[in-house]
Amino acid sequence: MCAQRLWPTVQALGRGLVSSRSEIIQQGVKAYNAQNFNPNHLSQGHSSSHERFPLSQRIIHTSRGSFNKVVTRSVHSGTVLLVKEFTDTENEHAHAVLRSLPAYHATTVARDESLGSSSHHQHPFPPSDAEWSRCPADEVANRFIATSQECRHRPMDLEDTRHSGLCSELVGSLAQLSDDHLLRVLSALSLWPPTSATRTPNFVALWNALDQACTERINRWDMTRMFLVADHWFALRLSRISMYNIHMTKLLGRKVLSMAPSQLVQYLFYANLSRKLEPFIIKKDIEKRICEVLSQISVEELGVIAMGFFKTQTFLKNERLVEAIIKKTQENLECVSDASLCAILKLLRKSTPVTQWKLMHNLLESLVPQLDRLNNMCLLQVALLGNDLLVFHPQVINMIASRFASDMSNIRMKDIERITFALMLYNFVPSSRPDIFTLVAEELRKPERTVEINHYPKCFVSCVVYLTTLGFFPQDLISAALQPSMLSLLSMNRHYSDMGREVSELDWSLMIEGPPNYQGFRLNPDLREQLTKEYLGNLPGGPSKGLTHQERLLMEVKEKLAAILGGPEFISITHVLPHVQTPDLVFCTNSEGQAVALPQEYRELAPTALKRPFGRPGEINWNAVIVAGRNSFIRNTEDLRGNVHMRRRQLSTLGYYVSVIPFMEYNRKSLRAKLSCLERCLKDGSSLCMDGCIESAWVTLKGKADRQQEIFG
Structure with missing residues (x-):
C-alpha cells in the first residue's frame, strides 16, 4: 500500500509507540541482567567506578520496523514492503522539477489534479449491489468518478459497505472502458481519503485491476500516454510495486537512443521509482544519449537523471560524460537546488574514475563559496564526495564539520555516522571544531537517541569504531556497542553481515589501546576468534600470477x-x-x-x-x-x-x-x-x-x- 494512504494508521501507531517506548526501555533495563545478560560474552564484570552507558539508554531488542515503518504486503508479488511514514522528499522534488517545466505538462499531473474533474450528475446509490450488474461499464465508471469527486468536499471511506458493490462492478468493467475513461478512473482513485487499514479489500481490488488493465494496453500506447499513466501511479504512491511501472521501464529501455531530452529525463525518473534498470537494458546507450542532450537540459533535470542512476545502482562508465556533468554542475552552482545537487554529487562520487581525481578536487574547490547556503543533507554529500577516490579538501571538511558540530542535535544518526567516517578516513581533526568527537560521543549518549539507535544499531556501532580508529575511546559507548543485546540486533539483519569485521576491530583495538581500567562488555573469546578467522587476510605465497x-x-x-x-x-x-x-x-x-x-x-x-x-x-x-x-x-x-x-x-x-x-x-x-x-x-x-x-x-x-x-x- 502507498504511504500516503496509510498515513492515519502510521501516525496513530507512531504516537502509541512514542508514548510507550520509554517505558519499554526502562522495563528492559530492569530485566536486563536477568534476561539478556550472557556471561559468555564477557571477559569481566562491570564496575561502578568506570564510565558507563546511562541506564536510560541501554539498547534492548525490540521488534525492528515497529516505530517508523509499517509492514504491508504487495498483492502482486507477496513480498514484504517497508513503507516509510515520512514523505519521500527526493522523489517529490524530482516530480516538482518536471511539473515546473512546460516540456512535461502533457505527461505529468499535479497532486490535486484529476482527469475526472468534470461535473457529473449525482445519482442516488442503487438499493442493492445486484442492481450494479445491470449498469453499462461507462455508467459504472462515471458513477465512481462522480463519487470520487465528492470526496473533495465530503470525505468518504472507500471501504464503506455501500461502495463495495460499485467497486466490485467497476473491477469487472475496466476491460470495456476506453483508454481515456480508464485513465480518468485511475485518476479518480487518488481523490479518496487514505484507507483505515493496511489491507483494505476495495482499494486492493481496484488498484490491482487497474494495474492489470493498464499493463495489458501498454503495447498500443505511445510514449506520451505511457508517461501520463505512469505519473498517475506515482500520484497513488504505487509506482514501486505496480506491474505497469516495471513493464513500462522494460519496454522503453531499448528505445533510449530515440528519446527526446524530456522523455529521457522522465524515463529515468520512473526507473528511479522502480529502483532498477533491467540487465538487458544497454546502459551505454543511455549514457550516449545523455551526452547528446546534456546541453539541452537544465541542471535541475540533470539532478533527476542523477537520481535515476543512483537509485538504480547504475553508475557512469563514460569518462567524457562524467567530465561534462562536473562542468555543468560547476557552471550552475549558484542556482542549483540542494536536492538536485545532492543527487548529482551522489552519482559523481560513485562514477568518477581515479584518472579524473583532479576534476573532483576542482569541484570541491568550486563548492566552497556555496557551503553557507546548503542544507545539512547536501553538506554531507559534499563531505563524502571525495571519499571513494581519497580526494581531501581540508577547507571543505573543516567548514562542514563546524556546521555539523553546531547543529548536532538536529542531525540524523546516519548522518552523524557518515561525517564521523569522513573525519576518520582523512584522520582529520577540524581546527574550527576540535571538540567534534566529544560532541559526537555526547550525542550518542542522549536519551532522545535511544529509539534511533535501536532501529539503526549499525550506525551506532560504526560511529564508535570510527572514534576508536581516531584514538578516542569513550568507555561507556564501547561497552554499549559490545553488549550482547547490541550484537543480537546486528546479527538479526542480513544487511549488517559485514559488521562482524567492525565489532572484531573494536574489541582488538580496546585490547591494544583501551584504558587499563576498562571493565565494560567485551567479546566472548570464542566469538572473537571466530570473527577474526572469518575476516583474516591471506598470507601471500605461491606463483605471483595468482597474487593481487x-x-x-x-x-x-x-x-x-x-x-x-x-x-x-x-x-x-x-x-x-x-x-x-x-x-x-x-x-x-x-x-x-x-x-x-x-x-x-x-x-x-x-x-x-x-x-x-x-x-x-x-x-x-x-x-x-x-x-x-x-x-x-x-x-x-x-x-x-x-x-x-x-x-x-x-x-x-x-x-x-x-x-x-x-x-x-x-x-x-x-x-x-x-x-x-x-x-x-x-x-x-x-x-x-x-x-x-x-x-x-x-x-x-x-x-x-x-x-x-x-x-x-
Whole structure:
C-alpha cells in the first residue's frame, strides 16, 4: 500500500509507540541482567567506578520496523514492503522539477489534479449491489468518478459497505472502458481519503485491476500516454510495486537512443521509482544519449537523471560524460537546488574514475563559496564526495564539520555516522571544531537517541569504531556497542553481515589501546576468534600470477628487505594485528642494530593471535614494516588514511619500531631507486643499523637478476 494512504494508521501507531517506548526501555533495563545478560560474552564484570552507558539508554531488542515503518504486503508479488511514514522528499522534488517545466505538462499531473474533474450528475446509490450488474461499464465508471469527486468536499471511506458493490462492478468493467475513461478512473482513485487499514479489500481490488488493465494496453500506447499513466501511479504512491511501472521501464529501455531530452529525463525518473534498470537494458546507450542532450537540459533535470542512476545502482562508465556533468554542475552552482545537487554529487562520487581525481578536487574547490547556503543533507554529500577516490579538501571538511558540530542535535544518526567516517578516513581533526568527537560521543549518549539507535544499531556501532580508529575511546559507548543485546540486533539483519569485521576491530583495538581500567562488555573469546578467522587476510605465497597487486608488492619488498638484512631467515610476513586484513613484515635487531633471527616461538604463534614483541626491552628490538599500497594515502599527499594511521599507532603501542614503505616512492623502475627508498624509510622508522646494508643488498639482488636473465634469456 502507498504511504500516503496509510498515513492515519502510521501516525496513530507512531504516537502509541512514542508514548510507550520509554517505558519499554526502562522495563528492559530492569530485566536486563536477568534476561539478556550472557556471561559468555564477557571477559569481566562491570564496575561502578568506570564510565558507563546511562541506564536510560541501554539498547534492548525490540521488534525492528515497529516505530517508523509499517509492514504491508504487495498483492502482486507477496513480498514484504517497508513503507516509510515520512514523505519521500527526493522523489517529490524530482516530480516538482518536471511539473515546473512546460516540456512535461502533457505527461505529468499535479497532486490535486484529476482527469475526472468534470461535473457529473449525482445519482442516488442503487438499493442493492445486484442492481450494479445491470449498469453499462461507462455508467459504472462515471458513477465512481462522480463519487470520487465528492470526496473533495465530503470525505468518504472507500471501504464503506455501500461502495463495495460499485467497486466490485467497476473491477469487472475496466476491460470495456476506453483508454481515456480508464485513465480518468485511475485518476479518480487518488481523490479518496487514505484507507483505515493496511489491507483494505476495495482499494486492493481496484488498484490491482487497474494495474492489470493498464499493463495489458501498454503495447498500443505511445510514449506520451505511457508517461501520463505512469505519473498517475506515482500520484497513488504505487509506482514501486505496480506491474505497469516495471513493464513500462522494460519496454522503453531499448528505445533510449530515440528519446527526446524530456522523455529521457522522465524515463529515468520512473526507473528511479522502480529502483532498477533491467540487465538487458544497454546502459551505454543511455549514457550516449545523455551526452547528446546534456546541453539541452537544465541542471535541475540533470539532478533527476542523477537520481535515476543512483537509485538504480547504475553508475557512469563514460569518462567524457562524467567530465561534462562536473562542468555543468560547476557552471550552475549558484542556482542549483540542494536536492538536485545532492543527487548529482551522489552519482559523481560513485562514477568518477581515479584518472579524473583532479576534476573532483576542482569541484570541491568550486563548492566552497556555496557551503553557507546548503542544507545539512547536501553538506554531507559534499563531505563524502571525495571519499571513494581519497580526494581531501581540508577547507571543505573543516567548514562542514563546524556546521555539523553546531547543529548536532538536529542531525540524523546516519548522518552523524557518515561525517564521523569522513573525519576518520582523512584522520582529520577540524581546527574550527576540535571538540567534534566529544560532541559526537555526547550525542550518542542522549536519551532522545535511544529509539534511533535501536532501529539503526549499525550506525551506532560504526560511529564508535570510527572514534576508536581516531584514538578516542569513550568507555561507556564501547561497552554499549559490545553488549550482547547490541550484537543480537546486528546479527538479526542480513544487511549488517559485514559488521562482524567492525565489532572484531573494536574489541582488538580496546585490547591494544583501551584504558587499563576498562571493565565494560567485551567479546566472548570464542566469538572473537571466530570473527577474526572469518575476516583474516591471506598470507601471500605461491606463483605471483595468482597474487593481487598489493600481495605482489609485499613479496617484492620482503625479497629486498631480506637482502638488506642478510637472508630470508631474518624476516617474516605475519598478521601482527589480527584485525587488519593486510599483513606486515617483521624483523628483529640486537642492541647494536644488527639483524637477528626471529624467535621460533614468535613464528609459531597462531595466525589469529595478537603478536606482541617477546623478551625484555633493549635485548631485542622488534620492527614492523607497513607496505602502504596505492590506497593507503590521501590522494596527492604523503598523509596516511585514517585506518592505516591507526595501524601504525597500534604497532607502536605494542612496542614495535614502525617503518612505512610508500607505494608512490617505491614503485620506480630501477633497483637502485627501490633500495634507496627502503634505506630512507628504514632510517626513519627502524632500529636497523644501515652501514653497508644497501651496497650488500645491491650486489646480492643484482647477481640474482643476472642469473635469472641468463636462464630465461
